[in-house]
Amino acid sequence: MKYVDEFRDPELISKAAEEIRRLADPGRHYRIMEVCGGHTHAIYRFGLKDILPANIDLIHGPGCPVCVLPMGRIDDGLSVARDPSVIFTAFGDMMRVPGAHGSPLEHKARGTDVRIVYSPADALQLARKNPGRHVMFFAIGFETTAPSTALTLIRARSEGLTNFSVFCNHVTIVPAIRAILDSPDMRLDAFIGPGHVSTVIGCRPYEWIARSEGKPVVTSGFEPLDLLQSIVMLLRQLRAGEARVENQYKRVVPWEGNRAALKAMAEVFELRPYFEWRGLGFISQSALKLRDQYAEWDAERRFPIPGARITDPKAAQCGEVLKGVLKPAQCKLFGNECTPEHPIGALMVSTEGSCAAHYQYEHRKNLVSVA
Amino acid sequence: MCLAIPGKIVEIDPAQAHLGTVEVAGVRRKVDLGLIQEESPAAGDWVLIHVGFAMTKISERDALEQMRLLSMLGEAEQAMEEVRGYSLLDPAPPH
Numbered sequence: 001m002k003y004v005d006e007f008r009d010p011e012l013i014s015k016a017a018e019e020i021r022r023l024a025d026p027g028r029h030y031r032i033m034e035v036c037g038g039h040t041h042a043i044y045r046f047g048l049k050d051i052l053p054a055n056i057d058l059i060h061g062p063g064c065p066v067c068v069l070p071m072g073r074i075d076d077g078l079s080v081a082r083d084p085s086v087i088f089t090a091f092g093d094m095m096r097v098p099g100a101h102g103s104p105l106e107h108k109a110r111g112t113d114v115r116i117v118y119s120p121a122d123a124l125q126l127a128r129k130n131p132g133r134h135v136m137f138f139a140i141g142f143e144t145t146a147p148s149t150a151l152t153l154i155r156a157r158s159e160g161l162t163n164f165s166v167f168c169n170h171v172t173i174v175p176a177i178r179a180i181l182d183s184p185d186m187r188l189d190a191f192i193g194p195g196h197v198s199t200v201i202g203c204r205p206y207e208w209i210a211r212s213e214g215k216p217v218v219t220s221g222f223e224p225l226d227l228l229q230s231i232v233m234l235l236r237q238l239r240a241g242e243a244r245v246e247n248q249y250k251r252v253v254p255w256e257g258n259r260a261a262l263k264a265m266a267e268v269f270e271l272r273p274y275f276e277w278r279g280l281g282f283i284s285q286s287a288l289k290l291r292d293q294y295a296e297w298d299a300e301r302r303f304p305i306p307g308a309r310i311t312d313p314k315a316a317q318c319g320e321v322l323k324g325v326l327k328p329a330q331c332k333l334f335g336n337e338c339t340p341e342h343p344i345g346a347l348m349v350s351t352e353g354s355c356a357a358h359y360q361y362e363h364r365k366n367l368v369s370v371a
Numbered sequence: 372m373c374l375a376i377p378g379k380i381v382e383i384d385p386a387q388a389h390l391g392t393v394e395v396a397g398v399r400r401k402v403d404l405g406l407i408q409e410e411s412p413a414a415g416d417w418v419l420i421h422v423g424f425a426m427t428k429i430s431e432r433d434a435l436e437q438m439r440l441l442s443m444l445g446e447a448e449q450a451m452e453e454v455r456g457y458s459l460l461d462p463a464p465p466h
Contacts, residue, residue, distance in 0.1 A: 038374045045444050091422070092452075118456035119423025121403050125459055141422075144375070148424040151405050196375050199419070199427045222374065222440055251433050252419065258427060261406045 009225055016228035017051045023235035030056045031187050031324050032234060033180070035173060036194035037064035037352025038222055044361040046224045056231070059324035060347075060354030062176045063194060065141045066093050067346040067353040068277045069169055072308035074099030077138045077167045080303045081112045087130065088114045089123040090138035097349055100310050104138075120145075120152040120166075127156070127164035136299050138167045143200040146170040146288060147261035150268040153290070153297050167299040168289055170269070173197055174205050175286035176277060181213050185325050190234040192227065193219035195249050202257025203245050210243040221249040268294055276309075278346035279318030316345035321354060328358035335363050374441065375419035375426060376450045377434035378402065382414055390459070393420065396438065396451060401459040423457050 024030065034040060040060040043049065049058065062068055074097060081088035088104065095105045095116060108114035117123045120137050127135035139149045149166060156164045173194060180186060193206055198219045206217040216237035220230035230248045237244060247253055268291060275287030290298040299305075312318065315333055320326040328334055328347065338344040340356045347355035378393040380402075389405040391412060403424045404412045410428045412418070417434040418425035429437070441447040 041444060042440075092456075116456070117458075118453045119403075119459070121423050122456075122458045144421045144426070147406055147426070148403070148422050151403065151424065196419070196421065196426070199375075222444075223436065252427060252429055254427075258406060260409050261426065264406065 012225055013051075013228060016225060016232055019232050020056070020228065020235060021053055023232065023239055024053050024056055025239070026053075026055065028055065030189050030235070030238070031059050032056065032190045032192060032231065033059040033061045033188050033324060034192040034220075034227075035061040035063045035177060036192075036197065037067070037350070038195065039192060039220065039227065040064070040354050040357050041352050042222045042224070043227065044357040046227075047361075048224060048227060051228070052231070057324070059188060060321075060328075060357070062180070062277065062280060062322050063142065063173060063197075064347070064350050064352040065145075065169075065171060066097055066350040068171065068176075068279060069097070069140060070276045070278050071099050071310040072276075073169055074104070075101055075308040075310070076305045077136075077299075078104060078107050078112070079306055079308075080136055080167065080299055081107065081114065083134075083303075084113070085132075085134055086113065087126060087133050087135045088112060088138065089117045089126065089135060090114075091118065091140065092116045093350060094138060094140060098343075100308065120149045121155075124152050124156055124161070124164055127161055131163060134163045134165065136165050136167055138169070140169045142171060142173050142194075143197045143261075143265075146172075146269065147200060147258070147264050150264040153268045153294055154264060156297055157294065162296055165297050165299040165302050166290065168269075170288040171275065171277070171286055172271075172288065174201075175283050176280065177209060179277075179280055179283045179286070180323055181209070181215070183323055185320075186323055188215065188324055190216045190238060191218075192230050192234070193217045193245070195219065195221055195253065198247075198249065198253040198257070200258050200261045203247050203253065203255050204257075206245045210245050214243045216243045217245045219245075219247050219249050219253050221252065267291075278312065279322050281319070312345055318345040318347050318355075321347055328355040329363065331355070335359060374444070374446060374450075375421050375437065376441070376454060377429065377437040378418055378420050378425075378454070379431075379434070380404070380412055380414050380416045380418060380425075383412065391425070393418065393425070395420070395454045396447075398451065398454050400454055400457040402457065403459070420454075422453075423459065
């Protein structure tokens with residue numbers, strides 16, 4: 001329990017850990033997926049694996065939007081910025097992520113007008129201030145960021161501001177869970193549902209996982225105690241042979257989600273028939289695009305887009321790691337060819353990717369203990 | 372981007388009710404309140420912020436917990452960089 005001294009309620013943590021040991025059937029192996037990249041980071045940072053019995057495996061899911069974005073999308077987005085009148089804007093997380101022809105930051109070094117924004121609203125503000133330029137916002141993220149992009153587009157449209165567009169890469173989490181559940185080598189028992197995504201979508205969208213797939217889901221907060229309590233709730237259901245959606249993070253997640261955010265998303269976006277996820281391949285109805293009434297603000301319709309497709313090297317086993325078939329360190333490339341400094345596969349790209357988190361917190365630790 | 376940043380609304384823009392000045396660990400920036408209008412945001416409320424937009428109202432206790440969590444995850448500095456980066460200082464007048 002390496003960080004136990006920092007825990008706010010060490011006594012409650014010990015109690016939760018004890019309860020987990022009591023509930024876990026020693027004759028059974030449990031595979032519980034945390035869907036959200038923020039949870040993955042917290043699990044590694046707090047060393048929760050060391051608290052859990054050996055027969056409970058936490059499988060790190062696809063909830064890192066930077067990781068699952070196909071490289072070709074970065075090249076496509078940057079191709080628009082070859083036009084010198086265009087200002088390419090994106091969140092800082094995107095700046096070092098490589099496309100086939102370099103990252104946004106490398107394009108900037110070569111003279112492309114690439115700027116970091118911290119909010120889509122700031123990209124829109126840049127467009128207001130630069131009426132002679134076109135500002136394109138490279139939008140990325142799950143339902144935590146998609147409503148903000150939507151509301152920004154609603155504002156742009158109501159102001160008639162047409163020197164602004166969005167290159168939309170927003171994805172939705174539920175179809176990715178479905179794709180993982182549908183794969184033949186899937187071995188999951190239960191899910192820790194996302195925390196902040198659920199503040200937007202609520203808990204209802206997970207109900208089919210319990211009802212049709214028979215897998216319990218608990219939406220969880222990010223503190224060590226939150227995560228352990230969520231595991232207790234999942235184990236109680238598994239032990240009783242039940243499958244329900246429960247909300248451990250009630251203090252922040254309303255069961256129905258954020259209606260205003262869902263309304264803004266519905267006004268602006270519709271589902272793409274399919275979209276490619278790095279590591280998982282094409283998943284139907286898993287991503288958002290702009291509706292026809294927003295075509296004028298859709299960078300993919302305003303500009304010619306090459307439609308670049310770059311496949312990851314076959315040796316990278318991101319898909320197997322995402323499905324829980326392999327652990328990060330079991331991938332042939334992990335730690336040798338594929339490192340956070342030189343990511344080859346999707347999950348090494350951002351600190352919220354499971355391989356990068358494993359490398360940062362476990363791999364380095366092992367290297368130090370060997371030395 | 373994925374972990375929310377907690378802040379306290381200190382003022383609602385009288386001219387544009389969807390904008391509020393929010394304070395995060397001593398730093399004040401304009402934040403868009405458009406997605407929590409149904410929760411009737413007011414000065415003194417605590418909110419969770421994603422990419423410049425308040426996403427939900429929370430209690431003061433949960434706000435302090437969230438800030439502590441960001442510190443424990445080593446993400447507090449990155450969060451403050453994001454907040455300082457919000458540049459909605461002089462929005463265009465509404466049409």
